[in-house]
Amino acid sequence: MGPEPALPRRGTGHQVVVELLLHGPLTRGELGLALGLTPGSVTRAVRPLLDAGLVHELDVVLGPGLGRPVTPLDLVLDRDVVVGVKITAGRVWGVVAGLRAEVLHEASTELSSTDPAVVVDAVADIVRRLLSRCSDRAVHGVGVSVGGQVDDVGHVSVAPLLDWVDVDLGAALRQRLDLPVVVDNDVVSLVRAERWLGAARDLDRFALVTVGAGLGYALVVGGAILELPSSARSPIAHVPLGIGDGVCDEGHRGCASSVLALSAVLGRAARALGREGASLDELLAAHASGHPGATAVVEEAAEALGALLALVADLAWPRAIVVTGDGIGVGLAGRDVVDSAMRARRAADAEPVTVDLQATGFTRWARGAAVAAVEAFVVDR
Ligand SMILES: [Zn+2]
Structure with a gap:
């Protein structure tokens, strides 16, 4: 399938490809240092890749x-x-991504139900549709992400938002x-x-928080x-x-979910705006136009996010925290409140932490799933 020859999956050629993928462009000298290879070995590994058109030389620069x-x-x-697919309760989202994501x-396609057979059909369909748009490419695999507990072969033991228990998704899709x-x-x-190819790729220690x-x-x-031990439950x-x-x-007053989970934010938005079923976009628009009730809801959620990030910063000592998810809008709209709440809850001399609030759609999650497929190729899984 797709163009030949294929990228090498083993040996020094594979090491060179992976090093270039993660850190390229690199000179032969830099490749040798990174991989612990002699100049002769680098030359021998690179030549067939160049000849096959898998690797190319850039313009000459001064060392x-x-x-x-x-x-x-x-x-x-x-x-x-690679193809990445994110499964949510209402839709399946897919992307085709290059090896650098x-x-x-x-x-995307709507799901009529979360019945596993319906979801498998939808995933297979979206993969086919996406691949029909890039028939001249070499396709290395499909990464699928699902909110739940998943083992190495793709068996989903539990996925609460899909109402799944023991679904052999990997086998069904293969x-x-x-x-x-x-x-x-x-x-x-x-x-x-984030670790492979995102903002945090050069950090040895970082945290990711998702709000949704x-x-x-x-x-x-x-x-x-x-x-x-159980990725189906959030710590x-x-x-x-x-x-x-x-x-x-679960009956906690003032816990993170009670104030920051999307359902909690939307419940308070409905009361503030006097309209059942108010959306996050409606809340943010009302906040932007100065509606005091909407602003109170946004700022309370932003304060909760700042407090949560202060805990993460103090207990895990990350260099950076990436915050994303479909509820991130309250953090972006209330960024000042997030920052001041975080500062107020940390010691004055606490190690500073970069907080990267990333506006996101489900495409970003699908891209994350695509990176799992890239990684599978990289580590020859
Ligand atoms: Zn709780």
């Missing part, structure tokens, strides 16, 4: 200091792709798609994308994702923040 001219190498990026095409399939927990795949229907959390330490969803008078479905 460091008064060094002699060198020729950086990089992967030829317009030939290899640049999104080339996107599509039967339908003639491609390698990786199924991953959605927060894990999002943090994977649930509150997700992941931590990367020394380049490794710390995985919870931060119910931490006490002591903010607001809301009560979560």
Whole structure:
């Protein structure tokens, strides 16, 4: 399928490809240093990649200091792709992405139910539709992300928002798609994308917080994702923040979910705006136009987010916290409140932490799933 020859999956050629993918463009000297190879070995590994059109030489530049001219190498990026799919309760979202997770095409489709057979059909359909738009590319695999507990072969033991227990999603999709399939927990795949190719790629320690229907959390330490025994449950969803008078479905007053989960924010938005079913966009528009009730809702949620980030900063010592998710709008609209609440709850001499609030759509989650497929290729999983 797609152009030949294929990228090498093993050996020194594979190492060179992975190093260029993650850190390219690189000179032969830089490749040798990074991979612990002699100049001769680098030359021997690179030549067939150049001859095959998998790697290309960039313009000559001067080496460091008064060094002699060198020729950086990089992967030829317009030939290899992966597909990423994010499953939510209402829709399936898909992207085709290049190996550096640049999104080339996107599509989504509505789900009539979360019945596993219906979802498998929808995923297979969206993958087919996306791939029909890039028939000249080499497709390396499909990454699928789902909010739940997923094992290495893609068996979903529990996915609360889909109402799934014991769904063999990986096997069902492999039967339908003639491609390698990786199924991953959605927060894990999002943090994977940040660690491999996102803003946090050069940080040895960072945290990811997601704000939406649930509150997700992941931590990367020394380049490794710390995985919870059960990724279906969020470790931060119910931490006490002591903010607001809301009560979560587990009976905690003022826990993170009671004030920051999307359903809690929308419940208060409905009361403030006097309209059942008010959306997050409506809340943010009312806040932007100076509606005092809407502003109070936004600022309370923003204060809760700041308090939550202060806890993450103090307990996990990340260098950066990436915050994203479909409920991030309250944090973006109330950014000043987020920052001041975080400052107020930390020691004056606390180590500063970069907080990166990223506006996001489900495309970003699908892109995270695509990165899981890139990683599967990179580590030859
Ligand atoms: Zn709670």
